[in-house]
Amino acid sequence: MRNKDIAKEKLIIQSALSMIAEIGLAGLKMNDLAKNARLATGTVYIYFSSKEVLIQKIYAYIFEQVTMDLQANIEPAM
DSSP: OOOOOHHHHHHHHHHHHHHHHHHOSTTOOHHHHHHHHTSOHHHHHHHOSSHHHHHHHHHHHHHHHHHHHHHHTSOTTO
8 A cells, every 4th residue: 555645645735725715615526636746546535435425624724724723822821
């Protein structure tokens, strides 16, 4: 099995978020996502086997980003 590139995974997630903001989650197609990220459709499927898996990863990514933002604004004495 190939090693996955973290930067490529992040690129796919960020492209998906951008597309979801424009066309909505229901309109997101993996083929269009691949074109938007300038990757082959097969590459997207290497990182995310389905749209459902992609959505789960997007949720985890957003949760992680929000958590880091919150922690950055908490004073250590709290």
